[in-house]
Structures are given as C-alpha cells and as structure tokens.
Amino acid sequence: MKKLMIIFSTVLLIAGCVMMTGCVGESPTSNAPADTQAQTNTNEISTATTTEPQYKDKFIMGYGKDPKLKGGKWGIGFFPKTQVLEKLVEYDMKNDEYVPSLAESWEFKDGGKTIVFHLKKGIKFSDGTEFDANAVKFTIDRLIVRNHGLAPEGADVIDKYTVAIHFEKPGFFNLAKMAEFHFGMMAPTSVSPVGDPNGTLITPIGTGPFKVVDYKKDQYSTYEPNMYWYNERGIKPKFKEFVLKVIPDEDTRIMALRSGEVDGITDFVHGGSEYTPRNQLNVLEKEGFKVYKRDIPITRVIAFSYNKEPFNDPELRKAVSLAINRDDIAKVFDNQVRPAWNGMFAPEAPGMAKAGIKYEYNPEKAREILKNKGKEGLKVNIIVDKGQGDQILVAQLLQQQLKNAGFDPQLEILESGAYKEKRNSGNYDMRLYYIGGTDRRFYLRMFWRFYPDSKWKAYESEKVYELYKNILENPKDIDKNNREKDLIAFYKALYDETGVVPLYHDVMTVVTSPKVDAKQDELFEQAEPQFYCVGVRK
Amino acid sequence: MIKYISKRIIHIIPVLIGVSFISFSLLYVFPGDTAELIVMINTGTEPSPEMVEKFRAESGLDKPLHIQYINWLSKAIRGDFGTSWSSGEPVMNEIMETLPASAKLFFSTFAISVGFAFLLGILSTLYKDKIIDHACRIWSLLGISIPNFWLGLVLIWIFAVHFHLLPAFGYGSMEHLILPVLTWSMSFMAIKTRFIRTTLLEIMNEDYITTAKAKGLSEKAVVLKHVLRNAMIPIITYLALGMSHLIIGSVIVETVFAWPGLGSFLVKSVFTRDFPVVQALIFLSAVLIIGVNLVVDILYALIDPRIRYSD
Numbered sequence: 111m112k113k114l115m116i117i118f119s120t121v122l123l124i125a126g127c128v129m130m131t132g133c134v135g136e137s138p139t140s141n142a143p144a145d146t147q148a149q150t151n152t153n154e155i156s157t158a159t160t161t162e163p164q165y166k167d168k169f170i171m172g173y174g175k176d177p178k179l180k181g182g183k184w185g186i187g188f189f190p191k192t193q194v195l196e197k198l199v200e201y202d203m204k205n206d207e208y209v210p211s212l213a214e215s216w217e218f219k220d221g222g223k224t225i226v227f228h229l230k231k232g233i234k235f236s237d238g239t240e241f242d243a244n245a246v247k248f249t250i251d252r253l254i255v256r257n258h259g260l261a262p263e264g265a266d267v268i269d270k271y272t273v274a275i276h277f278e279k280p281g282f283f284n285l286a287k288m289a290e291f292h293f294g295m296m297a298p299t300s301v302s303p304v305g306d307p308n309g310t311l312i313t314p315i316g317t318g319p320f321k322v323v324d325y326k327k328d329q330y331s332t333y334e335p336n337m338y339w340y341n342e343r344g345i346k347p348k349f350k351e352f353v354l355k356v357i358p359d360e361d362t363r364i365m366a367l368r369s370g371e372v373d374g375i376t377d378f379v380h381g382g383s384e385y386t387p388r389n390q391l392n393v394l395e396k397e398g399f400k401v402y403k404r405d406i407p408i409t410r411v412i413a414f415s416y417n418k419e420p421f422n423d424p425e426l427r428k429a430v431s432l433a434i435n436r437d438d439i440a441k442v443f444d445n446q447v448r449p450a451w452n453g454m455f456a457p458e459a460p461g462m463a464k465a466g467i468k469y470e471y472n473p474e475k476a477r478e479i480l481k482n483k484g485k486e487g488l489k490v491n492i493i494v495d496k497g498q499g500d501q502i503l504v505a506q507l508l509q510q511q512l513k514n515a516g517f518d519p520q521l522e523i524l525e526s527g528a529y530k531e532k533r534n535s536g537n538y539d540m541r542l543y544y545i546g547g548t549d550r551r552f553y554l555r556m557f558w559r560f561y562p563d564s565k566w567k568a569y570e571s572e573k574v575y576e577l578y579k580n581i582l583e584n585p586k587d588i589d590k591n592n593r594e595k596d597l598i599a600f601y602k603a604l605y606d607e608t609g610v611v612p613l614y615h616d617v618m619t620v621v622t623s624p625k626v627d628a629k630q631d632e633l634f635e636q637a638e639p640q641f642y643c644v645g646v647r648k
Numbered sequence: 649m650i651k652y653i654s655k656r657i658i659h660i661i662p663v664l665i666g667v668s669f670i671s672f673s674l675l676y677v678f679p680g681d682t683a684e685l686i687v688m689i690n691t692g693t694e695p696s697p698e699m700v701e702k703f704r705a706e707s708g709l710d711k712p713l714h715i716q717y718i719n720w721l722s723k724a725i726r727g728d729f730g731t732s733w734s735s736g737e738p739v740m741n742e743i744m745e746t747l748p749a750s751a752k753l754f755f756s757t758f759a760i761s762v763g764f765a766f767l768l769g770i771l772s773t774l775y776k777d778k779i780i781d782h783a784c785r786i787w788s789l790l791g792i793s794i795p796n797f798w799l800g801l802v803l804i805w806i807f808a809v810h811f812h813l814l815p816a817f818g819y820g821s822m823e824h825l826i827l828p829v830l831t832w833s834m835s836f837m838a839i840k841t842r843f844i845r846t847t848l849l850e851i852m853n854e855d856y857i858t859t860a861k862a863k864g865l866s867e868k869a870v871v872l873k874h875v876l877r878n879a880m881i882p883i884i885t886y887l888a889l890g891m892s893h894l895i896i897g898s899v900i901v902e903t904v905f906a907w908p909g910l911g912s913f914l915v916k917s918v919f920t921r922d923f924p925v926v927q928a929l930i931f932l933s934a935v936l937i938i939g940v941n942l943v944v945d946i947l948y949a950l951i952d953p954r955i956r957y958s959d
Contacts, residue, residue, distance in 0.1 A: 180735060257699045327735075327745070328908040329819060357817050357906045361801055366816045369808040497919070526919060527685055534681070 165645035167350040172363045172372040174384025176356050179325040181311035188380040192638040195294025195316035198227055203549040206460035208285050221280035221585030229271040235297035236321035236336040243273040248298045251307035260287050281583035286553035319642035330355045348645020373646045374622035379638040381408050381548050386619050388443035394621050402620040404634040406548050407456035412611040413543040413568045415536045427608035432476040433515030439613050442503050450612035454604050461597035467605045476515035489518045490539040495529040501542045548637035569609030656945050660938055671930035672717050683709050686733050686921045729928035734920050739928045749819050750909040756829045761836035769844030791838025800831040800904035817906040828905040832898050843886050847879045880951055891940045
C-alpha cells in the first residue's frame, strides 16, 4: 500500500513537472505565427523627442472567421474585401450620396444602363503595378465568369483611365452595386495566369491599406502596410505587421483579449454574426478596455408568411407589431442596440427621419384586434435559425410578449438548412429575419428583400414593389431629391401595410486593449472598421 | 493465423461498401435545396437562378443519385474525393493539411487519458470501497458531468487570463496543446476509468481468481497478472472505438481553443453543405474504425489463443 502511494505520488509529480515545463519559456503574449515579436526595431514614427508615442511593430486582432485568402470558387472573405481592396465608389449614407474612391467621377448614360467611370491617376496596387481601366475590366470580367449574382453585363476600356460598365437594367441601383463588397478592385497580377479572369487566385492584391504577407487557413493571416496607400494620404502606419488570428468562439475571443494575447477583437466586418456579445461591452469598458461602436443600418425584423392565413391579414400583422416592446428587446443586448421605434430602416437611412414614422407598443390594442377578429388565443409558429444564438433569446422574449397580447406562439428553433427550406416554402407564420447591412448594403438589401422574384424577400405587395422599382430602376431617381421622395413613400407603405415588424437596429464594434491608439472617426470612417489607423503603445 | 486474418479482411469489404453508400447518400436527406444553400453561404449574396443551375450542373448535382454514387466511389477508392465546394481545393489536400493538428490533439489526449484511466481503474479495483475508490469514482463522475465547453473556458480563465501561464487559444507549440488536452482528456479519462473498473471488478468474481487467491497470491499479483490480462479484450475493444475521435475530433474543444482540427472542419462542412468534404470525412472515419477493429481482432487472437483456434 505504502509502495503504491509512493508510486502514485511520483507519477502525479512527474505529470505536474511535465505540465510546468510547457509553461516555461515565451510569455503567452508572444503568440504570433513566428512566435517572436520584434521588440527592438525602432518604430517608423518615433522621433528623438519624447512626445511621440512609441508603438509595437505587431498588432494582433482576434476575428471570428477565416478570411479565405485563397479564395477558391467563391472569392475571398469580407476582411480582405474591406482592408486589402478598394471600390470605385463609397457610400455616404448621411447624405445619401456615392462619393469618389478609386473613381474620381462618373456619368450615367442611357438612364444608368451604362456608367462611365473616370479613374484617379497615379494609384498603385500594393505590388507596384498601376491601377487602371484594365484592372477594372479584369475585376468585372472575373465576376462575370463566376456568374456572380450582381455581375454587370460587361466592361469596356475606353482609355487608360476611363472604363464603361454596362448593366442589364437602367437606374441608380447600378451605381449602388459598385460600392458593394464584391466590387473591390483586384490587380490582374493577383491571379495566374496574370490577367486571366478565370485564373487561379494566388493572393489578393489591392489598392487598400493592407498587403497580404502570409496566410494559414483557419489560423491566422498576416498583413503589412501598403505604403503606396499610406504615402498617398501622407500618413504613417503605427505597425509593421498586422496579424489577424481566427478565434471562432466569442467567449474565447474575449478571454484572449483579457489575457493580452490579442490587442483587439472585432465583429465580423460584414455585420450580423461572429460579433462580440453585446452584453459584454459594458463589462469590458468598465474593466478598462476601449469599446469603439458604430451604428449600422441592419434592422432585425419579424417577417411574415403573408400569402397565407393568418398573416395575409394586415390587421393581424399590426396586432403583432403592437404587442412588441422594443425597449425590452434592446435590454437583451444590454441596450447596446437601438430599439426600432421609428421605422423599418435605421434612423440614419436616407429619408427615414422625414418619414416621421412611429411604432406603438399597445398590447391592449393588440388584444382588441384579435377579439374583434374572433382570433383570441391565435396559434402561430415562429421559426428561428439555430445558428443565430442571440435570435433565439429574442424569439423567447417575443414569445412571451405575444402571449401577453393574446396570441399562442410556438417557437421552432431549426438548423440552418431546415430554416431556409421552411422560409422558402412559406411553411411558417412568422420568422426572425434582417434587412440591411453595413451602409454600402442599404440599397442592395432593399433589392434582395422586396424584389418579388427574390426567394429571400421579406415582403411584397403591388404598392411596395412599384415604389421599390422606382427607387432602384427609374432613371429619374438617379436624382437624390426624387429618390428621397420615393424612399419616404416606400417607408410609409411598408409601415401602413405592416409588411414586416422592425425590432432593433444593430451596431458594429471593435474592442481593444487600453494600450491601443485608434480614433473613432478613423476606425469607423466607413461602417466596416478600417484598421489602418491602429497601433499598440509600447 | 493467416486464415483467421484473411477471413477478417474478406468480411470488411461488404461493410465498406455499405458504409460508403450510407455516407454518400445520408446528406441528401437534409432539408433545403443544396445547390442554392451552398451558393448563398459561400458568396454571401443571394444567387441568381442561373448561378444556382450552373453550379448544379458543374458539381453533378443534376444527375441521378446512383450515377453520382458510382462516380464518387470510383474516385474515392483512389483517394480522390473531388474538390471542396467551399474552397475549390482538393478534399484530400484539405484533410491532410488539417490532419496533423487533429492527430496531435487526439493522440496526446488518448495517451494521457488511457494512462490515467488504467491507473485510476486499477487503484479503484484494488482499494474497492476505500477512500481511494470513492475519490476515483467521484473524479470520473465529475469528468463525465462537466461540459467540455465550460471546463475549457474555466481553464482558459485560470491559466491564461488570471495567471498568464498558458495561451488561451491557437495551435503551434507544446504550450498550446496543454489546455485543450486537459479539457478533452477529463471526459475521455472519466468514461474509460469507469469502464476499466467495472470490467476488472466483474472478472474479480470469476472462479479462477478465487483459485489464484486461494493459492496465496497477493491482491496486487492477482489483479495485475490475472485479472488485467483477462480484462484486456473488452478494454481493448472499448478503447478501439475511441479511435473514431481521431477524425471526428472534439468539435467543442477545437472551437473553444481555436484548434484547427478535423472536428470543427467537419461541422463547418456540414453547415455549408460542403458534401465532398463531409462524405470524405465520414467515409475515412468509418474506414479507420473498420481498420482498427481488424487490428483488434488480430490482437484478440494474440492475447487469447482460444479465439484463433475456435475460428
């Protein structure tokens, strides 16, 4: 017995020693791909004076998705689309205008069926090759050969810095497409053979602030500053290397930030998933972490199966809307999101403030409607996508609110494929859905959500369709003022018909360690965070 | 012995064919239009009907199921599982890239959990109903009850956030391996400890053990020389079943620790309806289990000569 105890203790001791030897050595903070941090190189912007902050050479960001830098069949991920590539135009939602980016100006021809872009001169891709009309044509042709859903009909090079892009239908929407994620301009040298739209992607080369240096699928990707981009703007990067580490689990991302292994964590730059839990933001801020937040025009909604009973009746849809206390829904997210009281689209959406819409919370009125229709205790089912954890919480709260208003709601939490099948077949009463995205997707989502032939539409009616068509396809709505009038009418029609019930508007967040320097207006000069401006103080 | 092994090998063939057909056809009962879902998930846009139909034709999804199966099988037996619908890379390349991480995690966990399971199982048997036995049983109950994701996060909090001793996530050095292995081996070890203890205790009641004790052998000699050897057959069988985890892995551990293993790769492929990858992983997992069982059958014959003579 004594012998056995000694053996057992020895084994435990050895096991403990083995574990501890694993702990000796480099600190967990040096967790980068090369497992070294270049601590000794002087930062570019450091000067002989003591006033300029000194920054570390490496910035490490935790992110929930693989950036897909090898592309493959479906192209690269959203992170490189926003940090490596740039578009011809960008969208200024505040003024409802498209502003120059790689194109300095453009003209609509034939009601918008063709747009002629005049490109900025002297712009270089990160590999030193010139950005010109051929690069634009290459990018467009690559979308076409891949049969991308948004691909134009074609592009023609007019001269070195002028390119005409042709679309199937006229209208303002064609310009909106050019600000889309998928229209990031890529260098022809990104593929092999060079310039072949069908070529194999070697590495995405763009004009944006980041240049791809290294990539290990599902683990990390490494970027360097694209000095052409920085020099063009007369600014200096605060890092020599930006490492994006893939951490799928949201709790692990937060732990990694707390342990110091990453300098920051960011939401999935597309919005809508893989984000820092909203109810952790206040906690992190109290602990001293910096929380950068930006409202984005994604609205989570209740969508109906409006072609069948019971919700082919707009009065019953209105009853659902009256039953919902949107403030309580925002509390699920620790009030980090905005309750959607003032319209289906976010308040900053063009024309939304002028529309003057106000949703009401009145469960008694909802009961009254059900009673008048003889539908007290109306049994309805709500389908929720299991992959969206937060939406399950929202659905559970909705279930309670609808019960209080006299409905008998049943929740069905479904696997993604099953959810989409039910959605497509209309075999449900209500579902949780979303409209919008980051700013650049405002008009695009309108197209996807209200186009009658779209399987992903949220609602359709004759009036809504006519208004939507005007906005996106009528050449007269290329004019901003006409477009605003039609947008206001569109919002009001959706409200009057209770096409969907808006719940809340989401946000985009970046959380960093207290040592990180970044300005809110630089980080969020667009809806997707731009990391060119970040740096970790030594 | 050769006849015995040959017989075992012949029995495998119909099993492999059955497994290949099941793994091939299983995903076609999933709800949803596969082509449409794949295109939408991987482009991030709602695809046009033309895009969906083009994809359907390119990937052979428009052919009858039995034609798809024959085409698939003829390539699979040569190790060609086609290309991933998500990445466009050959499936085997993707698997081989991910396999080292999975193997590292699995074999480390297996070695530690089996080693400790034997130790605790034997101690528990030797000191049945004593404090050591109770402690081992409580330990194994905890191991079974505590969810992996919770344990993983707690260990991260203690060792990475609080004490800064180990990394919270990632793959690379020995340091990165410690917490995922600790997390996963808890449940692995717990289940095996209980099984080993139960098996040993059953054999302790056999007549020949009573005889051995009556002959004056010590408790330790009885357990280590007689009980253990006779318990090896069921124990080896049980341990062999665990080999399937090499391919399936522990999705939870891999997700919590951002470990780029085959488990999370498989789950991601299921959600994105990347059929070539899912088919390959299920098929390879089945092949591995069948292969391991063949090895176990051969080991049976070595451990217990009665089996080879009676077969």
